[in-house]
Amino acid sequence: MSASTPRSAATPAAVEPWRDPAAQPFVRIEGVTKTFGKVYACDDISLDVYRGEFFALLGGSGSGKSTLLRVLAGFESPDRGRVLIDGVDVTDLPPYQRPVNMMFQSYALFPHMSVAQNIAFGLKHSSGADRLGAGEIRDRVQAMLELVRMPQLGNRRPDQLSGGQRQRVALARALAKQPKLLLLDEPLGALDKKLREHTQFELVSIQERVGTTFIMVTHDQEEAMTMSSRIAVMDAGRIVQVSTPAVLYEYPSTRFVAEFIGGINLLDGRVLGHEESNLRIQCDEVGGELLARHPDPLPEGTAVGIAVRPEKIDVHETRPEGMDNVVVGKVRDIAYLGDVSIYHVQTEAGAIVRVQETHVARSSEPHYDWDDTLWLSWDAASAVVLTS
Ligand code: ADP
Ligand code: MG
Numbered sequence: 001m002s003a004s005t006p007r008s009a010a011t012p013a014a015v016e017p018w019r020d021p022a023a024q025p026f027v028r029i030e031g032v033t034k035t036f037g038k039v040y041a042c043d044d045i046s047l048d049v050y051r052g053e054f055f056a057l058l059g060g061s062g063s064g065k066s067t068l069l070r071v072l073a074g075f076e077s078p079d080r081g082r083v084l085i086d087g088v089d090v091t092d093l094p095p096y097q098r099p100v101n102m103m104f105q106s107y108a109l110f111p112h113m114s115v116a117q118n119i120a121f122g123l124k125h126s127s128g129a130d131r132l133g134a135g136e137i138r139d140r141v142q143a144m145l146e147l148v149r150m151p152q153l154g155n156r157r158p159d160q161l162s163g164g165q166r167q168r169v170a171l172a173r174a175l176a177k178q179p180k181l182l183l184l185d186e187p188l189g190a191l192d193k194k195l196r197e198h199t200q201f202e203l204v205s206i207q208e209r210v211g212t213t214f215i216m217v218t219h220d221q222e223e224a225m226t227m228s229s230r231i232a233v234m235d236a237g238r239i240v241q242v243s244t245p246a247v248l249y250e251y252p253s254t255r256f257v258a259e260f261i262g263g264i265n266l267l268d269g270r271v272l273g274h275e276e277s278n279l280r281i282q283c284d285e286v287g288g289e290l291l292a293r294h295p296d297p298l299p300e301g302t303a304v305g306i307a308v309r310p311e312k313i314d315v316h317e318t319r320p321e322g323m324d325n326v327v328v329g330k331v332r333d334i335a336y337l338g339d340v341s342i343y344h345v346q347t348e349a350g351a352i353v354r355v356q357e358t359h360v361a362r363s364s365e366p367h368y369d370w371d372d373t374l375w376l377s378w379d380a381a382s383a384v385v386l387t388s
Contacts, residue, residue, distance in 0.1 A: 016229075016244075017050040017051070017052075017053075018048070018050055018230065023050060024087070025048035025049060025050055025084075026049060026050050026051040026052075026053075026085070026086055026180075026181070026213055027047075027048070027049040027072070027083075027084070027085055027181060027213065027215070028047075028048055028082075028083070028084040029045055029046055029047040029048075029068070029071075029072070029081070029082075029083055030046055030081050030082045030083075030084070031044055031045070031046055031080060031081040031082070032044070032045045032046075032068070032071055032078045032080070032081035032082070032083065033045075033078060033079050033080040033081055034064075034067050034068075034071055034076055034078050034079055035079055039237075040064075040236075040237040041064045041067035041237055042064045042067050042068050042071065042078070042237050043064070043236070043237035043238050044080075044081075044238070045064075045068060045081070045237075045238065045239055046081075046239075047232055047239060047242065049213065049215060049230075050213075051213055052211055052212075052213055053213055053214070053215075053228075053229045053230060054204060054207050054214045054216070054227055054228050054229050055213070055214065055215045055216070055228060055229060055230055055231075055232070056215075056216050056217075056218055056223075056224035056227065056228035056230070056231045056232070057069065057215065057216070057217045057218075057231075057232050057234055058218055058219070058220075058221060058224040058231050058232065058233050058234065058260075059219065059233060059234030059235055059260075060219055060235070060260075061219060063234040063235055063236060063237065064234055064236070064237040064238075065185075065217040065218075065219075065234055066185055066217055067237075068234075069102070069183050069185055069215065069217050071083060072085075072100065072181070072183055072215065073095055073098070073100055073102045073183055074090065074093060074094055074095035074097075074098050074100070075095060075102075077091070077092070078091070085098060085099060085100065085180065085181060086099065086180055098181075099179055099180035099181060100179050100180070100181045100182075100183060101122075101174045101175070101177060101179035101181075101182055101183070102174070102182075102183040102184075102185065103170055103171060103174040103182065103183070103184045103185070103187055104170075104185055107166050107167060107169070107170035107190070108170075109158040109166060109169060109170060109173075110158075111157065111158050111159060112157075113157070113158075114154060114155050114156065114157060115145070115150070115153055115154050115155070115156050115157070115158070115161070115169050116141050116145070116154035116155065118158070118169055118173055119141045119144050119145070119154075119169065119172050119173045119176050120137050120138075120140075120141050120176070121173065122173065122176055122177050123137045123140060123141075123176055123177060124137065126177065130177070140176055141154065141176065142154070144172035144173075144175060144176050145172060147172060147175070147206060147209065147210065148168035148169070148171055148172045148206065149168070149202075150165060150168060150169070150172075153165065163190060163191055163192075163195065164191060164195050164198070164199055167187065167188065167190070167191060167199060168199075168202075170187075171187070171203070171206065175206075175210060175212065178212075179212065180212065180213065181212070181213050181214075181215065182212050182213070182214050182215075183214075183215050183216075183217075184214060184215070184216040184217065185216075185217045186217055186218055186219070187203065187216060188200065188203070188218075188223065189218075196223070197226075200223060200226050200227050201226075203227065204226075204227050216228070221260060221261050221262065224245070225245040225248075225249070225261070228245060229244070230242060230243060230244050230245075231243065231244075231245060231248055233248065233256070233257050233260060233261070235256055240253070240254055240256055240257055241253045241254065241257045248261050249261055249262055249309075250384075251384060252264075252307065252384060252386070253386075253388075254386060254388050255305050255307075255386050255388070258305075258307045258384065258386060262309065263309070263310050263342075263354060263356075264307050264308070264309055264310070265307065265308045265309075265310065265313075265353050265354055266305050266306070266307050266386075267283050267285050267286060267290070267305065267306045267307075267308075267351060267353075268283070268284075268285060268303070268304075268305060268306075269281035269282055269283035269284075269285075269290060269303075269304055269305075269306055270282050270301055270302065270303055270304070271298045271299065271300055271301060271302040271304060272289065272300065273300060274294075274297035274298070275291070277293055277294070277295050277380075278291045278292060278293055278294065278324075278380045279291070279292050279294045279297075279298060279304070279385055281304060281306060281385075283306065283351075284349060285347065285349055285350055285351035286327045286347045286349060286351050286353070287347060287348055287349035288327070290306055290325050290383070291324045291325055291380040291383075292306050292380055292383035292384070292385045293380045293381045293382075293383060293384075293385075294385040298385075298387070302387070304385050304386060304387055305385070305386035305387075306383050306384075306385060306386075307383065307384040307385075307386055308353075308378055308382060308383045308384075309382070310342060310354040310355050310356040311340075311356040311358070312378050312379075312382035312383075313353070313355040313356070313376050313377070313378045313382075314376070314377045314378065315343070315355055315357065315368070315374050315375070315376060316374070316375040316376075316377065317373075317374070317375070318375065319375050320375055320377050323377035323378075323379075324377075324378070324379050324380040325377060325378050325379070325380065325383070326375060326376070326377050327345075327347055327351075327353060327375075327376045327377075328347065328348075328373065328374070328375050328376070329345040329346050329347040329348070329351075329353065329373070329374060329376070330345065330346055330371055330372065330373055330374070331343050331344070331345055331368055331369065331370050331371060331372045331374060332344045332345070332346045332352065332370070333370075334366050334368075334369075334370065336365065336366055338359070339358070339359060340356050340357060340358050340359060341356070341357045341359065341365075341366040341367075342354055342355070342356055342357075343355050343356075343357065343366070343368060343374070345374050345376060353376055355374075355376055
């Protein structure tokens with residue numbers, strides 16, 4: 001995992017409207033289904049997004065993220081279901097009548113126009129009540145250039161800009177008409193890794209300053225975790241789980257989410273019984289019993305997955321006493337990643353358990369070696385029981 005703190009961890013509850021049962025959603029998606037031939041691109045999706053959120057739709061390729069975004073923008077009309085924005089049913093409205101703008105992965109800047117002309121384009125071509133005079137357009141363009149920290153570059157052409165600058169111009173153009181909702185489809189997809197990380201923070205900072213509700217599509221879980229207030233994980237046209245980055249990471253509701261978000265160990269077992277708030281589970285892969293936090297009893301014999309993050313596991317050279325879960329194995333693989341090392345520890349019964357060692361001192365190296373025997377332990381509360 002990246003060292004960045006998920007935004008929600010630092011966000012006070014007062015600005016977390018999804019925790020407030022009385023809060024009205026700003027975007028409401030109700031039972032939206034969109035098929036292409038036999039493919040259910042969106043399969044009965046319902047979702048609420050609140051005003052001012054930076055919301056992410058996260059999923060693998062083909063999971064239906066872009067289709068859902070296009071339904072919100074009005075570029076696709078759903079077979080079934082409704083879309084409400086700010087209390088208004090927009091399901092049958094064309095894109096230009098929705099208070100929405102969309103930023104695409106290919107920024108599609110006009111190559112023959114200057115940066116300022118690109119940003120002004122949508123303002124000049126609007127009609128009706130939101131039509132601005134020439135002076136107002138100039139002021140708005142300058143404000144947008146300042147917002148994306150390019151106040152001096154209005155006269156450049158797109159081919160005189162770096163990739164990161166082009167991305168910012170596209171953002172400025174998308175925000176110029178002051179949409180209530182901005183949709184971003186893989187907005188950082190065209191940037192290389194280093195620039196992408198920098199731009200993630202910049203995009204979050206711009207969103208906080210303008211306060212516009214953002215819904216972003218990404219297939220990159222670290223990007224979603226770094227940037228978003230909440231994430232909807234999508235798989236095969238459905239939403240599997242919606243939560244804050246921290247809850248998705250700590251309490252995945254399915255194997256799919258557990259494996260999609262960060263590194264995790266998934267062990268198979270069968271329920272033996274319930275003790276206080278824990279399930280006792282027979283796990284043949286580690287040759288013994290495990291304890292995992294689960295307030296509700298499950299019937300004896302139920303097949304479950306036990307999910308444990310590599311950084312929640314402690315490593316010992318001798319058998320530790322008094323621990324909820326103890327597993328022994330031999331080091332089969334070591335990956336040195338600079339800040340941490342990951343060991344693959346194989347139990348006699350065959351399971352490979354990944355554990356993480358954090359390097360705090362300068363130039364500390366992996367502490368253990370291939371074929372070392374290690375005792376692993378973790379708390380029942382650090383394990384998540386998965387039934388689907
Ligand atoms: P994602 O953005 O998550 O990669 P998409 O929403 O683009 O996924 O696509 C979801 C599914 O719908 C895929 O199987 C894709 O092939 C299909 N699909 C999307 N758009 C169309 C289209 N215009 N015509 C036919 N099939 C489409
Ligand atoms: Mg897509």
